[in-house]
Amino acid sequence: MTINKNLNGSELTLGLEGRLDTTTAPELETVIQNELSDVKELVFDFKNLEYISSAGLRVLLSAQKIMNKNGNMKIINVNDMITEIFEVTGFIDILTVE
Amino acid sequence: MKFDLKGRIDSINASEIEKEIFDSLPDDEQSPVVLNAENLEFISSAGLRVILHIKQTHPNLKIVGVNSDVYEILDMVGFTEIMTVEKAYRVVSIEGCEEIGRGANGTIYRIDSDNVVKVYNNADALADIQHEREVAKLALILGIPTALSYDVVKVGESYGSVFELLNARSFSKIIANEPEKIDWCVDEYVKMLKKIHSTVVPSGKLPDMKETAVTWAEFMKDYLPDEAGEKLCTLMNNIPHDDHMIHGDYHTKNLELTADEVLLIDMDTLAVGHPVFEFASIYNAFVGFSEYDHEIIKKFQGFDREKGIEFWNKSLSKYFGTNCKAKLKEVEDKARIVGYTRMIRRSIRRGGLETESGKAEIALWKDELLQLLEKTDSLVFNVNELEIEAVKENLSDVQDYVTGYLEQVNCPKKQIMQISVAVEEIFVNISSYAYAPEIGRVIVRIEISQQPLTVSITFIDHGVQYDPLKKADPDVTLSAENRDIGGLGIFMTKQIMDDISYEYVDGKNILTLKKDI
Numbered sequence: 001m002t003i004n005k006n007l008n009g010s011e012l013t014l015g016l017e018g019r020l021d022t023t024t025a026p027e028l029e030t031v032i033q034n035e036l037s038d039v040k041e042l043v044f045d046f047k048n049l050e051y052i053s054s055a056g057l058r059v060l061l062s063a064q065k066i067m068n069k070n071g072n073m074k075i076i077n078v079n080d081m082i083t084e085i086f087e088v089t090g091f092i093d094i095l096t097v098e
Numbered sequence: 099m100k101f102d103l104k105g106r107i108d109s110i111n112a113s114e115i116e117k118e119i120f121d122s123l124p125d126d127e128q129s130p131v132v133l134n135a136e137n138l139e140f141i142s143s144a145g146l147r148v149i150l151h152i153k154q155t156h157p158n159l160k161i162v163g164v165n166s167d168v169y170e171i172l173d174m175v176g177f178t179e180i181m182t183v184e185k186a187y188r189v190v191s192i193e194g195c196e197e198i199g200r201g202a203n204g205t206i207y208r209i210d211s212d213n214v215v216k217v218y219n220n221a222d223a224l225a226d227i228q229h230e231r232e233v234a235k236l237a238l239i240l241g242i243p244t245a246l247s248y249d250v251v252k253v254g255e256s257y258g259s260v261f262e263l264l265n266a267r268s269f270s271k272i273i274a275n276e277p278e279k280i281d282w283c284v285d286e287y288v289k290m291l292k293k294i295h296s297t298v299v300p301s302g303k304l305p306d307m308k309e310t311a312v313t314w315a316e317f318m319k320d321y322l323p324d325e326a327g328e329k330l331c332t333l334m335n336n337i338p339h340d341d342h343m344i345h346g347d348y349h350t351k352n353l354e355l356t357a358d359e360v361l362l363i364d365m366d367t368l369a370v371g372h373p374v375f376e377f378a379s380i381y382n383a384f385v386g387f388s389e390y391d392h393e394i395i396k397k398f399q400g401f402d403r404e405k406g407i408e409f410w411n412k413s414l415s416k417y418f419g420t421n422c423k424a425k426l427k428e429v430e431d432k433a434r435i436v437g438y439t440r441m442i443r444r445s446i447r448r449g450g451l452e453t454e455s456g457k458a459e460i461a462l463w464k465d466e467l468l469q470l471l472e473k474t475d476s477l478v479f480n481v482n483e484l485e486i487e488a489v490k491e492n493l494s495d496v497q498d499y500v501t502g503y504l505e506q507v508n509c510p511k512k513q514i515m516q517i518s519v520a521v522e523e524i525f526v527n528i529s530s531y532a533y534a535p536e537i538g539r540v541i542v543r544i545e546i547s548q549q550p551l552t553v554s555i556t557f558i559d560h561g562v563q564y565d566p567l568k569k570a571d572p573d574v575t576l577s578a579e580n581r582d583i584g585g586l587g588i589f590m591t592k593q594i595m596d597d598i599s600y601e602y603v604d605g606k607n608i609l610t611l612k613k614d615i
Contacts, residue, residue: 023490
């Protein structure tokens, strides 16, 4: 997985490419834990994300918890397969998916 | 009575020609009539009717020296089935031509930039050529990309079969000249091999490799200790019948890269059977044949033994979607038993026991064979099973294995992704808990049933007894703050798959996931 970071003032966009799974989730977790302190708007761009497993959902959940305190978080350009995963897990109600 | 047909025969001159011929036809209707078509360039339906009229009055009719264009017309209208039609054999010289491939029954040369000729070893090869054309046609219809021969020619005293093969290079040549491309070659080689092995052949269309292999084992009885000979025969007999295609001589000289596709050639060894027979001949080509004389592979393939071994190992690993050494060794050892059996028999029949080097070579193979026979109880391995260490680092191997398998059966991409999620959850679970803090193994077995397409994936481990279905589902209606992250994986698996069952049998956790596609 590749993480493309784009910081614009207090808005951080994280463009994810590839697979967010058990192997790659820790990488994203590190970014979430260390780079969100000054971020008010967090945007995940899933345009090039093909796949997500529960390990990936856990990272999104921790990001959401952080952003609930700091500002806003949204996920854009989500593919069908990932949307379905969000639906069956109830994440569709927790996250802001555009 | 012989008549020469010349130029074009069409509605303009057909009745004139008919009259000419009928005027001189013998009165005896049973006497043979030969139409010499050496100089016939074209025949229209009016001309075909003339031939039909002759056939009606003089059934003992033969057309000889027919060129390919005319032959095609005669074949199309069914004349080749109702009368004797002999083709004109073009004469082709292979002097100075590059040898591009070599198989059990012949050698392939490039005759010009677009065409190659396979020259058969057997001087009386018309039946072999016919057989190869038929099996190649069958393979093509079943979806295997191969080159079809379009002409039979004379090459010196031998017969040859001509194929169009534009700008093609054999994989052996690529490996020899551009060693950095070996991984790409392995990928394409395995892709084609899987395609062959997933092709079901209608019953009776191809020879059964097992029947042949059983005769090799019987032959070997005279050269092995009684017990080992018996065991070899039993092992061979116990290989189940398999109606999937195998190529039978699948090495890199028989795979050609053309401008836009990879083509399989040298189809005369096509058969049906368990993949162990295929891997036996592959092992022989890349490793076995050069175990005694290490230089032999260079003469045959153009690359050295080290490359051959590398190619074999990589191909095996790719085919089974794993780097798991134990699994690959299991397959290799089984393939070697069949492979040594074949090579020893072949060598003995060719007088191997009459020369010192032949004797030494046979002794080497026989020694290996006897050692393998001692520790083997079955020659069967399962392509649809992956045995692997249950550690998270192996997740991508497991995913590649499952995904690759599902792609082969044309499972849609979206469902592959979903199944992939379920596989990840279960595999990671087993990796984390089944053997901790030790490391153990897990078997991942995939079963597919068609119509409707159903995928079933079974995980078998012998770690601590654990039924994941007993885990309570998380409350998916809670807010982010209140969501607990545990139990999500198995919950997702339940949502994605249509059926999950668990049993604990003989100290093994057996978890089966099913999904209707």
